Amino acid sequence: MTGTADIPQTLEQKLQMAGGPVELLRGPGQLGPYVFPGIPAEFTNxxxxxxxxxxxxxxxxxxxxMSELHLRGTDIVPFLSTIAVNRFDPFPVRKAKQIVLASHDGYLVGDAILFHEEADFLRVVGAPFALNWVKYHAENSGHGVTAELDHNWSVVEAxxxxxxxxxxxxxxxxxxxxxxxxxxxxxxxxxxxxxxxxxxxxxxxxxxxxxxxxxxxxxxxxxxxxxxxxxxxxxxxxxxxxxGALAYATTAQESGWLPLPLPAIYHGERMRPYREWVSAFSLEAFGSLGGSLSCDRIENYYVDPIEAGYERLVDWDRDFLGRGALVERAENQRRTKVTLVWNDEDVAAAINSALFDPKLPAQFIALPSPMYSTWAADAVQSGGETIGFSQYMSFSANAGHVLSHGIISQELAEPGTELTLLWGEPGSKRDNVGRNQLREIRATVAPTPYFAKVIKTANR
CATH class of the missing domain: 3.30.1360.120 (Probable tRNA modification gtpase trme; domain 1)
Structure with a gap:
């Protein structure tokens, strides 16, 4: 009989048992795409x-x-200033602000929205990755800040x-x-x-x-x-x-916001204490990594705050966790965020193959959200060379196309540039993927945010 001692209790233990982060996140038993709780898929269509x-x-x-973290204490803003890259001067009561969090070596851990409710009370609202990072540091900061997590309905329906x-x-x-x-x-x-x-x-x-x-x-x-x-x-x-949940999943596509970048917590000894704090039953531990980008190093799936479009928020005039590494990244930036517009004919051909080709089917493209893992990473190529990857994707009924967020080489980021996206995950160990072959999908570079730069100005 298996005892509780054999069941991993932390993310670090789960990584050790799996043999590493890529092996864990691409392995069997991991979750599929995020499912929005509490509301129906559609209210109308x-x-x-x-x-x-x-x-x-x-x-x-x-x-x-949406998860919420409640911070209380008289030293909240000074505490946040030690771990967030963005400016807090000024940040008065009854203001909201986006918080952006970096790892020690300058990768993106996550982001969320801060609501400064009272002088000694602040809400952090967003995905659990950023909230867990803030809670961990609040408990270990010495600033006298308390942190209480108000779980979303994916954890408990209450x-x-x-x-x-x-x-x-x-x-x-x-x-x-x-x-x-x-x-x-x-x-x-x-x-x-x-x-x-x-x-x-x-x-x-x-x-x-x-x-x-x-x-x-x-x-x-x-x-x-x-x-x-x-x-x-x-x-x-x-x-x-x-x-409803189906339409909500597409909201981030037009705005250019990266809703689910892989949190940069799975690598390095400096992150080990945090991984030993994160529960083995968390989304960080059960989430899945999917897509055609095949790498052994988990760092190849990360983005940094500059690539994600947050450079204008960075407060370079003070010290914060990861500042030195982020300065170096800003000075040597090679990739940038774009919108990728998938070719309609190639999308339709992939769907047709997934449904009607029993021998060599493509991976199915579900609409409006083709996400089949928690974190997506599909290789983007030019002339057969991988020049970046595609992350979150969905069909925008406003654009009339499948769109995705691309993190690609700056030299190929000009709107109108034609690239190729490799769609699929042959040999996946996860049951929800199924048998499939890689398909090339033509993709055209467009600005980000797509809504403000393309849809809003189009004569439709």
């Missing part, structure tokens, strides 16, 4: 739900899949501290103005104001994902149904659509 944030107004639910959803699209401002009781507070971009809706006091973050004013609303968990119903009742005349 995913094509119209995607078009809603471009043409009318969309309600995007975040109450169930009431949470707050509900959270976004109202986005060209008619979002009209809708929010009507639903709010009294005048809408005048708050600047990424600022938080107090509003009252359906008799409930909640907060609204001002921002926009589609190039127009939008809002992220949050408040006590028990108040969510009344607030949501108020938006649905008023939203009919504005063309409001609730966005």
């Amino acid at each position: 995913w094509r119209d739900e995607v078009r809603a944030w471009k043409d009318e107004v969309a309600l995007l639910e975040q109450s169930y899949h 009431p949470r501290d707050v509900f959270r959803f976004q109202v986005q699209g060209p008619r979002a401002l009209e809708l929010v103005t009507e639903v709010v009781e009294g005048p809408l507070p005048e708050v600047g971009f990424f600022s938080v104001g107090d509003v009252r809706i359906a008799g409930k006091d909640i907060r609204a973050l001002r921002h926009g994902m589609a190039g127009t004013p939008g809002f992220e609303l949050y408040g006590p968990w028990a108040d969510q149904e009344a607030v949501r119903e108020a938006f649905q009742a008023a939203g009919e005349k504005y063309g409001l659509r609730k966005v």
Whole structure:
């Protein structure tokens, strides 16, 4: 009988048992693509739900899949300044800010959004990779900061501290103005104001994902149904659509944000104490790495904050974890982030092969999200030479194409450049992949963010 002593309890133990990070993440038993909890795949149909944030107004639910870390103490901002690359001066109460986190050697660990609620209280909202990194350092910083994790519904389906959803699209401002009781507070971009809706006091973050004013609303968990119903009742005349899990998975594609870069935690002795802290039952330990890029070194699957597009956020005037390595990376940058537009005919041919070619099928391209692993890494080539890789991908009903985020050689990043993406993962050890052969898919370089640079300016 197997005892508990034989079951790994930490990420580091799991890596040792698997024989290394690539062996673990590409091995059997790892999860497939991330599944958004708490909401149906579609409320109506995913094509119209995607078009809603471009043409009318969309309600995007975040109450169930976004993790939250609650930081408390009088020294929160000085603590964060030691581990985050970005500027915190100024960072007043009732402001939000993106936090970007780097490893000791300058790779990207993750990013999240900070909500400065009170002088001694701050929310960190996002994927668990960044939140776990912040929590680990809070517990070991000596700054007197406490950190409490509010798990998302992928971990436990239970009431949470707050509900959270976004109202986005060209008619979002009209809708929010009507639903709010009294005048809408005048708050600047990424600022938080107090509003009252359906008799409930909640907060609204001002921002926009589609190039127009939008809002992220949050408040006590028990108040969510009344607030949501108020938006649905008023939203009919504005063309409001609730966005299901399928459409939500495509939101990052048009904005240029990398939602799931592989966190740079699996390598090196300096990361070992953190891996010994991370649970063997975490997403970091159970996530899967998929795609045609075949490398033995896990570092070849990482990106750094400069490649990910965060150079403008870096505060070079102070010290922070990983600063020295990041300076060197910034001075010797060879890759950059682009949008890759997949060739429609090649996509259709791959789908046709996956469905109707029993001998040598292509890996299936599911729509709207072809992701079949937690972290994707497909080789991108020019003239038969690998010049980077493709990460997160989805079909954009606004663009009318499959798009992906590419991290590629700067020399080939000019919009309009024709490249080749290798699609598939022959010989995969994961059951959800199945038998497949590599397929070449032509891909054209486009700007990032794609929405602001291409869709918004197109005559459609």
